Amino acid sequence: MQNLKISLQNCxxxxxxxxxxxxSKKKANIIYAANGMMKTSFAKTxxxxxxxxxxxxxxxxxxxxxxxxxxxxxxxxxSEEVFVVEPYVPGYESTRISTLxxxxxxxxxxxxxxxxxxDKQEALMKELRKSSGLKKDxxxxxxxxxxxxxxxxxxxxxxxxxxxxxxxxTELADINYGEIFxxxxxxxxxxxxxxxxxxxxxxxxxxLLSSSTFFRKGVFNHYQASEITKxxxxxxxxxxxxxxxxxxKTDKKEIxxxxxxxxxxKKEKEAILTxxxxxxxxxxxxxxxxxxxxxTFREYLLNHQTILxxxxxxxxxxxxxxxxxxxxxxEAYRALMDEYNKGKKRIxxxxxxxxxxxxxxxxxxxxxxxxxxxxxxxxxxxxQDVILKRVTPNIKFEFSDDDEKPISIERNELIDILxxxxxxxxxxxxxxxxxxxxxxxxxxxxxxxxxxxxxxxxKNKYAIVxxxxxxxxxxxxxxxxxxHNYDFYRTVSGRLELSGARYHAAKTKxxxxxxxxxxxxxxxxxxxxxxxxxTKTAMLIAxxxxxxxxxxxxxxxxxxxxxxxxxxxxxxxxxxxxxxxxTVFRTVLKDRQTIELPNPTKLVKEVIYDEAASICANAxxxxxxxxxxxxxxxIRLKTEEFLIAKINKPAWVEGLGSFQTAKLxxxxxxxxxxxxxxxxxxxxxxRVNLMTPENIHLNSFMYEPILDMxxxxxxxxxEDVKLLIA
Numbered sequence: 001m002q003n004l005k006i007s008l009q010n011c012x013x014x015x016x017x018x019x020x021x022x023x024s025k026k027k028a029n030i031i032y033a034a035n036g037m038m039k040t041s042f043a044k045t046x047x048x049x050x051x052x053x054x055x056x057x058x059x060x061x062x063x064x065x066x067x068x069x070x071x072x073x074x075x076x077x078x079s080e081e082v083f084v085v086e087p088y089v090p091g092y093e094s095t096r097i098s099t100l101x102x103x104x105x106x107x108x109x110x111x112x113x114x115x116x117x118x119d120k121q122e123a124l125m126k127e128l129r130k131s132s133g134l135k136k137d138x139x140x141x142x143x144x145x146x147x148x149x150x151x152x153x154x155x156x157x158x159x160x161x162x163x164x165x166x167x168x169x170t171e172l173a174d175i176n177y178g179e180i181f182x183x184x185x186x187x188x189x190x191x192x193x194x195x196x197x198x199x200x201x202x203x204x205x206x207x208l209l210s211s212s213t214f215f216r217k218g219v220f221n222h223y224q225a226s227e228i229t230k231x232x233x234x235x236x237x238x239x240x241x242x243x244x245x246x247x248x249k250t251d252k253k254e255i256x257x258x259x260x261x262x263x264x265x266k267k268e269k270e271a272i273l274t275x276x277x278x279x280x281x282x283x284x285x286x287x288x289x290x291x292x293x294x295x296t297f298r299e300y301l302l303n304h305q306t307i308l309x310x311x312x313x314x315x316x317x318x319x320x321x322x323x324x325x326x327x328x329x330x331e332a333y334r335a336l337m338d339e340y341n342k343g344k345k346r347i348x349x350x351x352x353x354x355x356x357x358x359x360x361x362x363x364x365x366x367x368x369x370x371x372x373x374x375x376x377x378x379x380x381x382x383x384q385d386v387i388l389k390r391v392t393p394n395i396k397f398e399f400s401d402d403d404e405k406p407i408s409i410e411r412n413e414l415i416d417i418l419x420x421x422x423x424x425x426x427x428x429x430x431x432x433x434x435x436x437x438x439x440x441x442x443x444x445x446x447x448x449x450x451x452x453x454x455x456x457x458x459k460n461k462y463a464i465v466x467x468x469x470x471x472x473x474x475x476x477x478x479x480x481x482x483x484h485n486y487d488f489y490r491t492v493s494g495r496l497e498l499s500g501a502r503y504h505a506a507k508t509k510x511x512x513x514x515x516x517x518x519x520x521x522x523x524x525x526x527x528x529x530x531x532x533x534x535t536k537t538a539m540l541i542a543x544x545x546x547x548x549x550x551x552x553x554x555x556x557x558x559x560x561x562x563x564x565x566x567x568x569x570x571x572x573x574x575x576x577x578x579x580x581x582x583t584v585f586r587t588v589l590k591d592r593q594t595i596e597l598p599n600p601t602k603l604v605k606e607v608i609y610d611e612a613a614s615i616c617a618n619a620x621x622x623x624x625x626x627x628x629x630x631x632x633x634x635i636r637l638k639t640e641e642f643l644i645a646k647i648n649k650p651a652w653v654e655g656l657g658s659f660q661t662a663k664l665x666x667x668x669x670x671x672x673x674x675x676x677x678x679x680x681x682x683x684x685x686x687r688v689n690l691m692t693p694e695n696i697h698l699n700s701f702m703y704e705p706i707l708d709m710x711x712x713x714x715x716x717x718x719e720d721v722k723l724l725i726a
Contacts, residue, residue, distance in 0.1 A: 096437030133178030444476035
């Protein structure tokens with residue numbers, strides 16, 4: 001992929017966004033967006049794409065949404081090639097962990113063996129579904145019946161091999177498992193009343209069978225007689241003029257035709273089932289099958305009364321039924337077992353290798369354990385089961401506290417004792433599994449990474465940056481990195497060398513757009529270079545707190561005092577000109593003696609107010625540090641002017657010294673705090689005190705919080721402060 005063309009309308013609050021990201025030189029682009037700008041909506045839109053879902057506007061549902069995300073050939077990006085890394089998803093586990101098997105050659109061989117077994121297994125399952133009447137969970141039922149475990153289907157079949165291959169078909173092969181065994185019926189079968197009635201029925205049935213003319217309990221029943229009839233008929237026994245003798249308790253009876261034999265069996269069966277004594281016992285059972293849930297079962301029993309004695313032991317009956325089905329489909333069963341037995345030894349050999357090799361699982365574990373600072377270590381403990389049973393790898397955790405011996409701990413218990421940052425690190429582990437699995441499978445992927453380092457300490461934050469750098473040059477891997485944290489933005493930009501691939505989100509009410517970066521790695525150097533340009537007034541104003549800090553550190557007391565008078569209302573504030581400011585800058589910034597500032601006779605306070613008005617008039621919400629600082633300075637100066645006028649104690653104000661704004665606010669509230677008319681003004685002033693000090697007391701290490709503040713909030717605050725003075 002060389003380019004990504006993005007066109008969005010009404011996507012989770014993004015009214016309109018058209019952008020094109022270039023991946024031809026760098027396979028990553030980074031976007032800085034202040035809170036509430038577009039970041040989460042952008043990520044959600046790509047997540048919809050990855051899940052094959054339409055994108056909507058959740059609030060204004062009547063708005064028609066549009067989502068076009070195309071490559072340089074105007075082709076849609078396939079959903080499986082997009083993966084969104086959200087800031088944190090509790091409980092997330094990569095579905096691709098089990099694809100990180102052993103080396104490629106062994107994995108291919110392993111897949112071929114399992115594929116051959118799977119084909120034969122599906123052929124058998126098709127037959128078992130028909131016989132049992134069940135559509136799903138057959139493997140689990142058989143596994144639980146014969147091994148008492150849920151995932152040992154092939155092992156369960158292996159235990160039945162001798163019986164299935166050596167025994168003949170029984171009448172039970174025609175019984176529908178699904179008609180008999182469901183939650184409602186099984187609950188009924190276990191009731192004391194039913195068991196009592198069933199016991200009575202079974203005793204009568206056994207008595208009648210033992211006194212039958214032809215049938216013998218456990219030796220020869222009506223089903224076996226019917227099977228003999230079919231066999232004799234199929235092989236032309238009677239057509240060849242042979243005959244058979246039935247051996248009743250009195251005289252032998254010769255049978256010379258199929259019809260005679262069928263009639264004898266029918267009458268003998270009817271004699272038993274229509275026995276008044278047995279019918280009465282059945283009616284006792286039937287009287288209990290009155291609820292809607294049991295009606296289907298009742299109808300089935302009416303036509304299959306011979307299974308009633310089997311219901312005395314439901315678990316044994318289940319086992320008999322499944323064995324009967326397998327015997328009935330002996331050839332499909334034999335084919336599966338031959339394939340399974342043939343591949344079983346090689347599967348075990350691959351399994352043994354998997355437990356010995358440094359697998360790709362282990363590579364992920366090593367990456368995590370080596371880079372992330374958390375109080376636990378991670379390992380994989382069921383490598384063999386992953387292959388043999390096809391289950392998800394089980395991640396083992398060992399918690400360690402200083403020099404104490406590590407203690408094994410369950411994931412859920414571990415999560416309860418971890419900090420938010422440590423929980424997020426555990427989430428990152430699964431993200432790494434997903435990334436490495438995609439790398440292993442060579443799945444081209446566009447990763448949309450949404451504030452992945454949020455809430456991390458610096459060490460773990462840098463671990464994430466390093467990992468993003470690791471995958472930067474992987475073939476087929478591309479990244480869109482989203483963040484509202486400028487420090488993270490700046491770090492990633494530098495570490496991944498994303499010059500030319502850095503964007504800031506800007507928006508109006510109707511349009512969101514991505515602008516090429518206008519903030520720079522060394523922001524102060526840029527300001528010093530451009531502060532003299534007439535079109536860069538905001539940079540000139542932003543220099544004031546920075547140079548004041550330098551003057552304070554370097555002992556330029558007079559210069560610090562003059563610059564402080566441009567950040568607070570002092571006696572000389574109204575008289576300081578651009579020429580005065582130029583002199584101060586030249587004194588403090590010794591490497592900038594040739595600084596020439598335009599309009600030397602203009603008053604600096606007026607320049608600050610004019611620039612603030614210009615910023616507020618601009619509808620686009622872009623992201624420029626110098627404008628935020630200029631706006632903050634104007635807000636505080638205007639607020640102090642209002643406070644000083646309302647307090648009206650000139651001498652007291654002149655002696656305030658440090659923390660002037662806070663002291664003015666306290667005095668104002670002391671005077672007017674109980675005045676209902678001043679309530680709205682107090683609220684505005686408190687917002688000023690909360691939002692502006694960190695913007696104005698600027699140094700080279702802590703300007704990121706200013707960037708992270710929304711321009712719209714500052715603009716609104718500026719407009720509100722104007723109302724105070726009006």
